[in-house]
Amino acid sequence: MSSRAPFALEIQAFEAGSPPPHALSIDLGDRSYPIHIGQLDWLGCLAEAQLGGRLAVVISNPVVAPLYSSRLISALRTRFAAVELHVAPDGEVAKEWSSLQAILGKLADLGADRDVVLFALGGGVIGDLTGFAAAIYMRGVCFVQVPTTLLAQVDSSVGGKTGINLPQGKNLVGAFHQPQAVWADLDVLGTLPAREYSAGLAEVIKYGPVADPAFFAWLERNMDALMARDHTALMTAVRRACEIKAAVVAADEREGGVRAILNFGHTFGHALEAGLGYGALLHGEAVALGMLMATELSVRALGLDSQLLQRLKSLLERAQLPVRAPYLDPERFLQLMRGDKKAAAGSIRYVLIPVLGQACLQVAPDALALEAIASHSASVTK
Ligand SMILES: NC(=O)c1ccc[n+]([C@@H]2O[C@H](COP(=O)([O-])OP(=O)(O)OC[C@H]3O[C@@H](n4cnc5c(N)ncnc54)[C@H](O)[C@@H]3O)[C@@H](O)[C@H]2O)c1
Ligand SMILES: O=C(O)C(=O)C[C@@H](O)[C@H](O)[C@H](O)COP(=O)(O)O
Ligand SMILES: [Zn+2]
Numbered sequence: 442m443s444s445r446a447p448f449a450l451e452i453q454a455f456e457a458g459s460p461p462p463h464a465l466s467i468d469l470g471d472r473s474y475p476i477h478i479g480q481l482d483w484l485g486c487l488a489e490a491q492l493g494g495r496l497a498v499v500i501s502n503p504v505v506a507p508l509y510s511s512r513l514i515s516a517l518r519t520r521f522a523a524v525e526l527h528v529a530p531d532g533e534v535a536k537e538w539s540s541l542q543a544i545l546g547k548l549a550d551l552g553a554d555r556d557v558v559l560f561a562l563g564g565g566v567i568g569d570l571t572g573f574a575a576a577i578y579m580r581g582v583c584f585v586q587v588p589t590t591l592l593a594q595v596d597s598s599v600g601g602k603t604g605i606n607l608p609q610g611k612n613l614v615g616a617f618h619q620p621q622a623v624w625a626d627l628d629v630l631g632t633l634p635a636r637e638y639s640a641g642l643a644e645v646i647k648y649g650p651v652a653d654p655a656f657f658a659w660l661e662r663n664m665d666a667l668m669a670r671d672h673t674a675l676m677t678a679v680r681r682a683c684e685i686k687a688a689v690v691a692a693d694e695r696e697g698g699v700r701a702i703l704n705f706g707h708t709f710g711h712a713l714e715a716g717l718g719y720g721a722l723l724h725g726e727a728v729a730l731g732m733l734m735a736t737e738l739s740v741r742a743l744g745l746d747s748q749l750l751q752r753l754k755s756l757l758e759r760a761q762l763p764v765r766a767p768y769l770d771p772e773r774f775l776q777l778m779r780g781d782k783k784a785a786a787g788s789i790r791y792v793l794i795p796v797l798g799q800a801c802l803q804v805a806p807d808a809l810a811l812e813a814i815a816s817h818s819a820s821v822t823k
Contacts, residue, residue: 447799448699452688455655457663457677465680467599467687469694472619476599476683479676481626483516483587490622492585493520494556500544500571501562502531505589508632513562513587521558525551533719535566536605536612544574558583558621564590564637565597565724569615572603576618586623590633591641592725594625595682596703600690606719610780611711617695625683627675635761640725642667642760643706645678647732648685650753651702654798656681661752664759701783702800705792706731709814712777716769729762730817737813739793742805749797766818771811778810 465476477486487493497517501510506528517524527547529540548557561571561584568586575584586598604615630638645667649657659677660667666674686703693700710731713722722730736753739745754764775789783790788804795801 445801445803447795447801448702450652450689450692450699450702452652452685455653455659455681457659465683465687467619468691469619474620474622476623476625476687478594478625478627478679478683480628481624483513483624483626484519486622486624487516487520490585492558492583492621494558495522496551496553496557497521497524497560498548498551498553498557499524499526499560499562500529500567500574501526502529502535502567504531505563505567509587509589509629510562513560517560529567529570531566533566533606533714533724536570536719538605540570541574541605544570545578548574548578553578553582555579555582558585560585560587561598561620562587562589563593564588565593568593568597569603569612570605572601572618572620573605573615576603576616581618583621584618586620588623588625589629591630591638591679592644593641594627594630594679595641596644596647596686598623598625599683599686600703601694606715608715610715610777613780613782619694623683625679627672627679630670630675636723637725638670639761640723640729643725643729643732643757643762645682646753646756646760647703647705647728648682650732650736650749650794650797651705651792651800652685652689652798653681656685657752657756657797661756664756668760701790701792701802704783705794705800706733706735708778708781708783708789708791709734709774711781712774713766713769716773716777717767721767722763726763729757729760730764730766733757733764733817734766734810734813735791736794737816738791738805738810739795741809741812742803743793743795745794745796749794764817766814768819768821769814771814774814775807775810 588598601619607613710727
């Protein structure tokens with residue numbers, strides 16, 4: 442098997458000790474935008490973004506809207522003549538055509554023109570759905586990400602990947618469309634259920650193996666504080682995750698190369714999500730399992746030191762994430778992975794780890810991939 446060179450990535454060194462500034466910026470030329478992190482004043486963020494006008498539409502869901510929409514709507518009323526709320530269904534199942542159509546229909550019914558601004562108030566599902574609606578309504582309108590899950594704050598709200606699922610695979614329909622700003626208010630995480638919080642930690646952990654050994658070691662030292670939702674630890678983790686994601690996206694917005702490293706664990710994970718039925722596993726849980734499988738494959742195919750596999754497994758366990766996948770028929774698993782967007786010329790390309798902190802995109806024999814899957818899966822349907 443030919444071995445690919447790891448992607449090169451330049452990121453600022455990780456400094457856990459220094460007090461983090463509360464706003465980052467993602468450098469995309471005239472489409473650059475701020476990522477605000479911390480205890481936020483949404484009015485101030487809005488003023489800084491210089492957003493205002495005739496109509497703002499908040500897109501949320503039945504869980505998040507009762508918690509946070511009135512606070513957001515009050516802030517928006519100071520700068521928009523009209524503010525409307527649209528409540529999409531909750532959960533992964535909402536990332537589909539009917540939810541998208543309902544948003545687009547609502548915008549048209551409201552008489553929204555190209556100056557409308559959408560606000561995605563929710564987790565990654567609401568962010569992906571709202572972003573896609575913003576990308577295609579009147580061929581593109583502005584939107585702001587107001588992420589309310591840990592996963593959305595550390596990953597999905599940044600970088601402009603938007604879209605919906607098909608039964609055949611995750612995120613198979615979508616667009617790259619960058620938001621105007623990201624407002625990651627750590628206070629809203631107080632109401633997040635424990636299982637969802639853990640799912641977010643999976644995407645935090647992801648950044649270590651592919652880009653940042655020092656951050657990985659910091660996570661090992663600070664997982665207990667993170668599990669206790671300690672504010673300082675959380676601030677450091679969210680900020681570092683966004684810093685890495687912003688650097689990767691700025692280097693390769695449309696995933697022609699290095700951006701693929703953010704897909705570590707996702708070839709396996711997305712297959713689990715689609716194969717078991719959307720919502721059976723949370724996205725972060727599927728990514729946790731996928732990272733174990735991809736690391737196992739890296740050991741078997743690239744000779745990665747198996748110590749990393751043990752370290753990763755132990756960190757995932759401490760984050761209360763699953764480390765054994767439910768059974769999925771191996772042929773179905775492979776079939777779903779062949780539909781992954783990174784596949785080329787009929788071959789599945791995996792994000793693998795030749796050495797801690799570096800990643801490459803690599804074809805591997807199906808037999809090895811099946812061994813990696815079997816090593817971290819239940820052997821039969823329960
Ligand atoms: N675009 C990207 O770059 C990107 C990156 C990672 C993941 N994703 C996508 O994100 C989705 C997963 O996102 P998620 O994990 O945020 O799931 P989610 O959006 O379904 O939110 C998880 C659950 O938490 C609830 N919730 C949200 N905020 C809450 C709060 N503050 N308090 C109480 N409950 C709250 C939601 O209603 C939901 O039930 C997947 O579809 C995944 O494919 C996209
Ligand atoms: O931003 C990216 O790039 C990512 O790959 C982040 C992933 O965590 C995320 O789940 C993303 O939605 C996956 O994208 P896809 O292109 O594999 O559908
Ligand atoms: Zn993901």
